[in-house]
Amino acid sequence: MQDESIAKDGGASRLNRRTLLKGSAAAGAAVALGPISKRSAFAVPAYLQGTNIVFAITNDNAPQVQPLLDDYSKKNNVSIEVQPNPYAGLQQKLTLALTQGTGDYDVVSMDDPWMPQFAGGKFLMNLQDLMDKKGIKPDPDFIPELLALGDFPKGTGLRGIPWVGNVQVFAWRKDVIDDLKLETPKTWDDVLAAAKAITDAKSASGLYGIGLRGIAGNDAATSFLPVLRGFGTDLFNDKWQPQLETDAAKKALDLQLALAKLAPPGVENTGHPQNGRNMYSGITAMSGDIWPDQLLQIYDPSVSKVVGKVDIGAEPAESGVKPANMTGNWLLGVPEGSQSADAALDFILWFTAAEQQKRLLMDQSIPATRTSVMQDQEAVAKFPFLPGLLAAAKNALPRPRTPSYNAVEAVYGQYVAQAIAGQVSAADALANANKEITDIMVKSGELKQ
16 A cells, blocks of 8 residues: 655655654644555655665674665665674774764664764764654654653754664562562662572572673673662763762672672673573573563573563662663664765664564564554563563663763773772772773863863
């Protein structure tokens, strides 16, 4: 069936409904859109015909999205040139291409901590401006906390639209907690007590109380940040002054080091894949650093020994501190310098529509960023953890929204790892990290002295 919303006027194309955005002529209320994939070849806008879209994405995601790219290309007479890179390589190439305005890419996939650098520097086109010209507004079906990641600086308009709904969660073995007659932990002190009880009772049989990451950099940093926040502080205050030499930070790192002693041996060499394997293979009973890709393994009977035994929820927080999960979304944007901006936007809106989001979830186990997909009955039947993941997404915070975050993460991730490995004391780790991060923020001009 042809999409009736596509009309041509004097050679120019109008888009009314072919969007992640919806409109009701009667009351301005959101209504479901007919997917672009159903429009006939005769309805394809002129600006799409024969267009080449260059798409930068990670090596891991490239094969997962290829079936969708093939469908879009065929239906729209568009060629999509995929340029896959490993995570670090993609970040480096995007940094060069976007800051130099090379026009090498038309669509780019970005980790949400990169958004302050790329969007803050106005290296990405303002998608909101492009959409305003077509009379379309943000779709309320997107989980608001995830869609907001593309609006940076806040209130300046969307420069990225989320397509991977990663959210960090706290996960625990219900059967182990019940067997030892423990309460489900609510605070990090509860987690420590439960981890000790589990390790004391079960380590002889190969089960440890907690799992975390200790490799320097992103791994150690990502495992530590929810603990730091759970003690009521963050990496920075509202003036961008580092907060790692505070009482709360000291308590948080002391607890993280105590947890590390209750984790499986080799925690200093444990990264993201191993932390997930430890949970689904029955080696760890809890972790505050579990992500959707690991949940999918935990619920996969072909690899998991704990199917149906794991529950998830908000990250623990000390008394008086509001619990919060952490985002790890990927977003799509259009670099400044793209010569195919209209086509790139058309593709992004199609790709992030509910139909494609559900297909990615069901076929490729990529978590959605739309409420309707996360609540879809068929999807929930296949992935029972989706309601918990949706609740976590609605209570999620991003990492500090500074263009300097990657440099900051490298510093505190290094010192936390060194403390876990026993190479430096907790006090020295925090003092050194605080000083080096202060220097970074002063040099960037974000912190005034």
